[in-house]
Amino acid sequence: MSLFAECPLTLADAELRYLPGWVAAAEADQWLQALLAQTPWEQPQVFLHGRHYPVPRLVAWYGDQEARYRYSGLIHTPLPWTPLLTEIRRRVAAECGQPLNGALLNYYRDGQDSMGWHSDDEPELGEQPLVASLNLGGARRFDLRRKGSTRIEHSLQLEHGALLVMAGATQHYWQHQVAKTRSPCAPRLNLTFRLIRSPA
Template sequence: MDLFADLPLQLPDAQLDYRPHWLDAACADQWLAQLLVETPWEQPQVFLHGRHYPVPRMVAWYGDAEASYRYSGLLHQPLPWTPLLAQIRAQVEAVAGQPLNGVLLNYYRDGQDSMGWHSDDEPELGRNPLVASLNLGATRRFDLRRKGHPAIEHSLQLGHGALLVMAGATQHYWQHQVAKTAKQVALRINLTFRLIRT
């Protein structure tokens, strides 16, 4: 069920701009194909409970030279912008209404690749982080829950070419995830643009 059928999205203590058809299919297809082959994908390991675990997806971090980014105990040094990523950034900045100096690319190879519950609230993102999330490829369910509450409160289907901008106090009050699924799903690349404050 798409609990976000009503647009614009109205969630308490959140500022969300959801554009399900931001990109046309031909442009989304082209960007997806190019990013798949151009990106030097890595699968870093995180240290949890005394053991190292590979993150359940492939990643790459691009950005301005000063935009190093630490999350989950990992420090990511930025790769320089490619012409394509610079073009995408400019178009996303026009929607976001502010500069964005880094982008995290997550490559979900199938339904077993996932992203656990978290908020994008690292100190270098500032007080009210803006995160602009562009989805390319397979549709995956994006869940939101109130911090401190176990139940999913809202979900939406992020499809091919969809853009979701989270701003304001969203990261203070809400967590989000992309859960594993037993369904057969094709590959997906998600680009999350941010402003790293140095």
């Protein structure tokens, strides 16, 4: 099978494509090192059950000037695109066949950095959000479950240089997470490109 062959994931009420090796390893290495060095990382706090908690990862939000984005109760004003992110966005948008005006960068420093169960279904993303997730660095397990269920229905190992595209009704019916792990894992950078249709 071609390294660049599309791998559709057959889940009901979901439209998923996993493209391993979407960017060659050497170029992915260059992107990872440059982005880790260039990005002004932040660790925002979220307010849950009457207390503030730091999110368990580092983040940065880039986008077009109008692409403000609300998630986890916070409104994020975009940083301007860097030349490297502009090029990566161009290539991801060409793959997806639609414009993309924002990118959330998540930096998982080790196995204790994580992303809890959620759907990318904020109103700003429209009725059928497209989220294109580019993975650089250490591989991490990506879990999917039906909304309203506690059972993991599908897991996918997100590898260095791979692109996962979630489209259609996926966010309406499914949640996803990157769980904490005690297994040794290299730092991972995840870029999730999206189209903000009605800015926050």
